[in-house]
Amino acid sequence: MMEQRISLITLGVRDLAAQTAFYTALGWQPVDSPDGVVAFDLIGQTLGLYPLEDLARDMGLPVDALGHGAVTLAYNVRDKEQVAPLLAQAEAAGARILKPAHDVFWGGHIGYFADPEGHIWEIAHNPFAPLAPDGAFQWNGAV
Numbered sequence: 404m405m406e407q408r409i410s411l412i413t414l415g416v417r418d419l420a421a422q423t424a425f426y427t428a429l430g431w432q433p434v435d436s437p438d439g440v441v442a443f444d445l446i447g448q449t450l451g452l453y454p455l456e457d458l459a460r461d462m463g464l465p466v467d468a469l470g471h472g473a474v475t476l477a478y479n480v481r482d483k484e485q486v487a488p489l490l491a492q493a494e495a496a497g498a499r500i501l502k503p504a505h506d507v508f509w510g511g512h513i514g515y516f517a518d519p520e521g522h523i524w525e526i527a528h529n530p531f532a533p534l535a536p537d538g539a540f541q542w543n544g545a546v
Contacts (some may be wrong), residue, residue, distance in 0.1 A: 414522050415455035422452050425519050428496035446538050475523045479540050483512035483528040490514045
């Protein structure tokens with residue numbers, strides 16, 4: 404049986420150096436990894452940056468077949484006042500703001516940005532899912 408978790412999120416990137424600089428400008432620190440791969444350890448997972456051509460080759464597909472799926476990566480925060488400043492930090496690092504911080508119908512407060520290569524991030528405060536002291540997220544609140 405497959406355990407219910409995600410261990411590694413890999414973003415296929417066209418410009419590894421520029422994408423690494425973007426995430427570093429957000430305050431993230433890369434960890435030791437083999438040449439050609441950049442990894443940032445997260446709480447319970449790792450975000451990896453990997454050249455798009457290498458990712459396609461590993462899958463046995465042409466780059467064009469990878470497409471651009473409708474996926475968002477979410478970064479949840481402890482209170483709604485953190486959303487707008489983090490969007491501003493992302494914009495200063497080179498992100499494009501897709502939707503500024505705003506209240507949403509279900510009671511949360513969110514905003515969206517795209518990193519320099521178009522990977523979409525949501526910065527969110529969900530009052531119904533408070534983060535654990537270490538920042539871990541669970542849908543109905545940390546245990």
